[in-house]
Amino acid sequence: MQTAASKAPAFRAASMALPVGILTLITLMVLPIPAVMLDVFFVLNIALSVAVLMAAMNAMKPLDFSSFPSVLLFATLLRLALNVASTRVVLVSGHEGAGAAGDVIESFGQFLVGGNFAVGIFVFVILLIINMIVITKGAGRVSEVSARFTLDALPGKQMAIDSDIAAGLMTSDEAKARRAEVATEADFYGAMDGASKFVKGDAIAALLILAVNIIAGFCLGMISHGLTAAEAAESYITLAVGDALVAQVPALLLSIAAAVIVTRVTDKSDLAGHIGGQFSDPRSWMPVAVVMGALGMIPAMPQSVFLPAAAIAGYLAWHLKKRAAQPEPVAEAPPVSPDRITMEDVSDRTLITIEMGYGLVHLVDKAKGAPLVARITGVRRQLSQTFGFIVPQFRVRDSLDIDANAYRVLLGGVHIGGATIRNARVLAIDIGDVREGHAIEGEPTFDPSFGCPALWIEESERDHATAEGFLTVDPSTVIATHLDQLLSRRPDALLGPEEVRALLDTVKEDSPGLIEAIHPDPLSLSKLTRVLRALLADGISLAHPLPVLSSLALALQQTQDFEALIDRVRIDMGGWIVGKICPYGEVLPVVTLDARLESAILQGMRDPATGQPIIEPDLAGMIGERLARISADLAQRDTPANTPALVVQPPARRALNALVRARAPDCVVMALAELPTSQAVEVIAVIGAEEEQAEPQNARQEELAA
Incomplete structure (x- = not known):
C-alpha cells in the first residue's frame, strides 16, 4: 500500500510538468537552440498533433475530451515557439546551405516540394486555404452555434433535473453528477468557441512568418553575406518554405481534430465505429457498384481503375448482405456467483401467476404448439374488453410443490383456485342435456369452473360423449375457462395505478376537459385508483369509461368523501346498472x-x-x-x-x-x-x-x- 509520503513526489512531479513545459516554450522563443534540438521539437510537435487527432476520433462524446480547448492552446503555443526558433536559425545560418536549419526543415524543403521553392510556396498557400477557409471557418461556426444552443438550453436542463428529483426518478448524488455534466458541457462549448480562434490566428501568423522569412532572408543574404539574388532566393526561400510546411502540417491536423470534436454526435461507439455502422447497409454499396461499372464501360474512361472499383463495391454489398442475414451471436451470460442474491430470486413482480405440475408442462411447450398459451392470451384479451382496461400479463411457471397433474392460480401470491387435470384425456361435462342411461364411462369429477358433474374420458370417446349430450373440452380449455371464471369475479384486484394511467391517457385524447376535472385535482392517481376499484367491485365496468368518468366528475362537485362519492356515482348510473x-x-x-x-x-x-x-x-x-x-x-x-x-x-x-x-x-x-x-x-x-x-x-x- 502506498503511503501519503510516497504519493507526494509523484503528485509534485505531475503538477510541475505543465509549468515546466510553459517555461520551455518561452525559452524556445527567447534563447537560440541548436538545429538538432529543433529537429527533436519538430518531431514532437507532429507526434502531439497526431495524438490529439486520434484522441478526438476515439471519443464517444465531446465531453470525453473536455480538455481539448486547453490542449489546443498549448499546441498552438508550441508551434509558434518553434516558428520563432526556426526563424532565428534560418535567418542566422541560412547562407550556409539547406542543412543549416536541421534535417526536418531540409527534408520538407527538398524532398516534399522537389527543391523548387515556388512549388513549395504554392503548396503552403493551398494548405493554408484548406486550413483557414474550409476547416477552421466551418469548425468555428459549428462551435459558435453549439455554444449558443447549449447556453440557451441550460435553464431547461436544470429544471428537468429538479423535476426528476421531485418525482423520485433521480437521487441527490445522480442530480449532482448530472448538474456537473451540464455545467461542464456549457463551459466546454463556450471554450471551444474561443479556442477555434487560436487555430485561425495561428494560420494567419504562419502566413506572416513565411513572408518575414522570405523578405528578411532575401535582404540578409544579399546585404550581410554578399549573395546574389538568385543564391539568396535559393537558400533562404527554400528554408523558409520548408519551415512553413513543417509548421503547417501539425496545424492542419489540429484543425481537423477541432472539427471532429465540435461536429461529434454522442454515440455508444467512437467516430470510426459510428461512421462504419452507418455505412454498413448493403443497399448503399450496390448503386455504387452499378455506377462505377457503367462509367468503366465508356471507352474513353480508364477501365483498369473503374472496373476494379465496381468489383470492390459489389463485393462489399454482397458481404454486408450476407453478414446481415446471419443471426447475431448470443452472448453467454456471465457465471452467477452462488452467494449472490438478486431481487428476482426473492420477489415475483407478476400479479397473476399460473403454477403447473411437471406433468402439464407440455401444454406450454412451444415445440408442441403451446395450446395453453394461446388460450390464456384469449382469456386476457376477453377480460380486458369486459373490464375496460388492459389486464396485466400472466406468468406461467412449473412448480414442484403441487401434484404432477395439478395447477393453481395465484393472484398477488394468494392461491385463489386450482384443480387436477387428467393428462391426455378430455373432460366431458354434464350441463343438463345428457341422456339417461348413457354408456359413457370415465373417472367421475366436477368441472372446476362451475361445479357441474363431469367425467374424464379417453380422447377416442369424445365424439360419442358429444352425441350423448356432454360438453367435451380439452385440458387447456379447462384451465383457461377456470382462469376466466376466477378472474372475472375480481376485476378490482386487477386494476392498479399503471392501468388507470393508461386509461386516462386514452380518454384524454378525445376528452381532455373531462380528465382535467378529475385528475390530478381533486383526485390523485392513488385516490382515483381506489374509486375505480370500488366501482369495479360493485359491478360497474370501465369498458365505456366516458359515462363513468362523467358521473364521477359530477359527483366531485358535491362531495369528495369516498363512500358518498361511490353512492352518488351509482345513483347517477342507476339506469346503466338496471x-x-x-x-x-x-x-x-x-x-x-x-x-x-x-x-x-x-x-x-x-x-x-x-x-x-x-x-x-x-x-x-x-x-x-x-x-x-x-x-x-x-x-x-x-x-x-x-x-x-x-x-x-x-x-x-x-x-x-x-x-x-x-x-x-x-x-x-x-x-x-x-x-x-x-x-x-x-x-x-x-x-x-x-x-x-x-x-x-x-x-x-x-x-x-x-
Missing part, C-alpha cells in the same frame, strides 16, 4: 328484505373501522341461500330478465353487497335511490317475511314505486 340485468322496457324482477329484518340489520352491530352494519353469520347464510335459490329459480324461467336485483335501503347496500357477492354472485344489490323512476319493477320475493304472500309483495312494490 340495463345490465333487464332489457329496455321490460319489468325488473326485484327481491327485497322484510322491513323488520332490514331494520334489525341497520340497528345492529357496526364495524368500528368502516361504520358498516355487521350481519350475523347465521343471518348472512340464510339471506345468501335464499337469494341463491331465487336466482336459480328465475334462471330457469323463460323471462327477459333472468337475474334478480336485491333492492335495500342505502345504508345497508354496501354490507349486503359484500355478502351477496360471495354467496350469490349473479344477483345485483341496489339501493332504493339507484332505481330509475321510470323503471317498472316486480317484487318476486321478500326475504325474512313469515309469509311471502301477494299482499306484502304488493305493498313493497307500491313502496318501491313511490
Whole structure:
C-alpha cells in the first residue's frame, strides 16, 4: 500500500510538468537552440498533433475530451515557439546551405516540394486555404452555434433535473453528477468557441512568418553575406518554405481534430465505429457498384481503375448482405456467483401467476404448439374488453410443490383456485342435456369452473360423449375457462395505478376537459385508483369509461368523501346498472328484505373501522341461500330478465353487497335511490317475511314505486 509520503513526489512531479513545459516554450522563443534540438521539437510537435487527432476520433462524446480547448492552446503555443526558433536559425545560418536549419526543415524543403521553392510556396498557400477557409471557418461556426444552443438550453436542463428529483426518478448524488455534466458541457462549448480562434490566428501568423522569412532572408543574404539574388532566393526561400510546411502540417491536423470534436454526435461507439455502422447497409454499396461499372464501360474512361472499383463495391454489398442475414451471436451470460442474491430470486413482480405440475408442462411447450398459451392470451384479451382496461400479463411457471397433474392460480401470491387435470384425456361435462342411461364411462369429477358433474374420458370417446349430450373440452380449455371464471369475479384486484394511467391517457385524447376535472385535482392517481376499484367491485365496468368518468366528475362537485362519492356515482348510473340485468322496457324482477329484518340489520352491530352494519353469520347464510335459490329459480324461467336485483335501503347496500357477492354472485344489490323512476319493477320475493304472500309483495312494490 502506498503511503501519503510516497504519493507526494509523484503528485509534485505531475503538477510541475505543465509549468515546466510553459517555461520551455518561452525559452524556445527567447534563447537560440541548436538545429538538432529543433529537429527533436519538430518531431514532437507532429507526434502531439497526431495524438490529439486520434484522441478526438476515439471519443464517444465531446465531453470525453473536455480538455481539448486547453490542449489546443498549448499546441498552438508550441508551434509558434518553434516558428520563432526556426526563424532565428534560418535567418542566422541560412547562407550556409539547406542543412543549416536541421534535417526536418531540409527534408520538407527538398524532398516534399522537389527543391523548387515556388512549388513549395504554392503548396503552403493551398494548405493554408484548406486550413483557414474550409476547416477552421466551418469548425468555428459549428462551435459558435453549439455554444449558443447549449447556453440557451441550460435553464431547461436544470429544471428537468429538479423535476426528476421531485418525482423520485433521480437521487441527490445522480442530480449532482448530472448538474456537473451540464455545467461542464456549457463551459466546454463556450471554450471551444474561443479556442477555434487560436487555430485561425495561428494560420494567419504562419502566413506572416513565411513572408518575414522570405523578405528578411532575401535582404540578409544579399546585404550581410554578399549573395546574389538568385543564391539568396535559393537558400533562404527554400528554408523558409520548408519551415512553413513543417509548421503547417501539425496545424492542419489540429484543425481537423477541432472539427471532429465540435461536429461529434454522442454515440455508444467512437467516430470510426459510428461512421462504419452507418455505412454498413448493403443497399448503399450496390448503386455504387452499378455506377462505377457503367462509367468503366465508356471507352474513353480508364477501365483498369473503374472496373476494379465496381468489383470492390459489389463485393462489399454482397458481404454486408450476407453478414446481415446471419443471426447475431448470443452472448453467454456471465457465471452467477452462488452467494449472490438478486431481487428476482426473492420477489415475483407478476400479479397473476399460473403454477403447473411437471406433468402439464407440455401444454406450454412451444415445440408442441403451446395450446395453453394461446388460450390464456384469449382469456386476457376477453377480460380486458369486459373490464375496460388492459389486464396485466400472466406468468406461467412449473412448480414442484403441487401434484404432477395439478395447477393453481395465484393472484398477488394468494392461491385463489386450482384443480387436477387428467393428462391426455378430455373432460366431458354434464350441463343438463345428457341422456339417461348413457354408456359413457370415465373417472367421475366436477368441472372446476362451475361445479357441474363431469367425467374424464379417453380422447377416442369424445365424439360419442358429444352425441350423448356432454360438453367435451380439452385440458387447456379447462384451465383457461377456470382462469376466466376466477378472474372475472375480481376485476378490482386487477386494476392498479399503471392501468388507470393508461386509461386516462386514452380518454384524454378525445376528452381532455373531462380528465382535467378529475385528475390530478381533486383526485390523485392513488385516490382515483381506489374509486375505480370500488366501482369495479360493485359491478360497474370501465369498458365505456366516458359515462363513468362523467358521473364521477359530477359527483366531485358535491362531495369528495369516498363512500358518498361511490353512492352518488351509482345513483347517477342507476339506469346503466338496471340495463345490465333487464332489457329496455321490460319489468325488473326485484327481491327485497322484510322491513323488520332490514331494520334489525341497520340497528345492529357496526364495524368500528368502516361504520358498516355487521350481519350475523347465521343471518348472512340464510339471506345468501335464499337469494341463491331465487336466482336459480328465475334462471330457469323463460323471462327477459333472468337475474334478480336485491333492492335495500342505502345504508345497508354496501354490507349486503359484500355478502351477496360471495354467496350469490349473479344477483345485483341496489339501493332504493339507484332505481330509475321510470323503471317498472316486480317484487318476486321478500326475504325474512313469515309469509311471502301477494299482499306484502304488493305493498313493497307500491313502496318501491313511490
